[in-house]
Amino acid sequence: MATIGFIGLGNMGGPMLANLVKAGHTVRAFDLSDAALARAEAAGATRAGSVPDAVEGAEVVLTMLPAGPHVRSVYLDEGGILAAAAPSTLLIDCSTIDVDTARAVATAAEAAGLHMVDAPVSGGVGGAEAGTLTFMVGGPDAAVTAARPILEVMGKAVVHAGGPGTGQAAKVCNNMMLGIQMISVAEAFMLAKRLGLDAQKLFDVSSKASGQCWSLTTYCPVPGPVPTSPANRDYAPGFTAAMMLKDLKLAQEAAARSGAATPMGAAAESLYALFCNQGHDGLDFSGIIRMIDGQE
Template identity: 85%
Template sequence: MATIGFIGLGNMGGPMLANLVKAGHTVRAFDLSADALARAETAGASRADTAAAAADGADVVITMLPAGQHVRAVYMGEGGVIGAARSGALLIDCSTIDVDSARAVATAASDAGLLMVDAPVSGGVGGAEAGTLTFMVGGPDAAVEAAHPILEIMGKAVVHAGGSGTGQAAKICNNMMLGIQMLSVCEAFMLAKRLGLDAQKLFDVSSKASGQCWSLTTYCPVPGPVPTSPANRDHAPGFTATMMLKDLKLAQDAAATNDAATPMGAAAAGLYSLFCNQGHGGMDFSGIIRMIDGQS
């Protein structure tokens, strides 16, 4: 069993930490939120007063943070993880951030004699709670091999995408596809509604035909066809519209930097920006069907 420092205990980090504790690991938790720390203690973790204290002497340090600037600060800033971690420790960043930040932090970790992987996740809060996340992992072979046993506690699939930063590249490409696909499914159901085609009948056809995709068969944006989808909970989030917009913006920034044409991704980012600006950022991203339907 390992001693693990876990930094960032939000909607995803909290349940991920709980699964590590259930597996028998000793976990020291840090977050700026007192409520999040209290939940971590209830799950069986101990409380650290700073990020450096969580990392001090730990075998593994895991972070789940909002954006690249937070990851840079926590790892490379004054009192950061890289300065506090013991030699040879394994660092796992599960945040979804820009590729440049991921590579900058990985280089700093390597220079300090530490192993590091970027390991963003797919699967949402439900996957975090169930331990069924998919990890897209970037980093050197030795670091990825060391990370596998830890990641497998929290997820059902661990895919080594390549060198440092490629986990982030895989995540933003995947979520750009997801954002575009969800919009296409929403548009199709709203067209069907206006054509007098029952939503269940469209689902029955498309789930077995060429329109089949995860946004339809697992996360259907209309109530009924998929009982576990957020549409049956008034679009309460699994994965918020704000988080989808963040990932779409990361994809657009990467496309601009690397001269990649992503017109559908740009259109998706624009629509999710409009939806969030209407005050719906805290709703599940599938809730954008309401805007497409003309609802307020």
């Protein structure tokens, strides 16, 4: 069992921490939110008063932060992780951020004699709570091997994508596909509605035909066909529209830097921006079907 410093205890980080504690790891937790720290303590973690307090003496440091600037600050600033961590500490960043930041922080960690992987996740809050996340991991072979037992406590799949930053590359590509697919599924159901085709009948056909995808069979955006989908709880989020918009923006930034043509990704970003600007950023991303249906 390892001593783990865990920084960033939001909707994803909190349940991920809880699974580490359940597995027998000693976890020292830090977040700017007192409520998040209280939940971490209730889960069995020890409250840390600062980033250095969480990092000092830890064999592993895990972060789950909102965006690239937060990652740069927490790792690179004076009093940050790289300054506080002992040599050979394993650093695991599970944030979803831009590839350039992931690679810059990994380079700085290597120069400081620390092992680091970028390991963004797929699976949403439900996956974090159930310990069934998928981790897309970028980093050197030795660091990924060391990180795997920790990640496997929190997830069902750990995929080594390649060198530093490739975990983030896999995440933005995956979520661009997801955002596009959710819009396509929503449009199909709304077309079916106007053509007089029952939603369950469309599901019965498409879930067994060439329209099959995760956004349909696991996360269906209309109530009924998939009882566990957010559509059946008024689109209470497993993965918010705001988070989807963030990931689509990251994908478009990466496309612009790399010269990739992603017109469908750009269209998805525009539609999610419109949905969020209407005040629905806190809804599940599948709730965009309401806008497509003309309800918003």
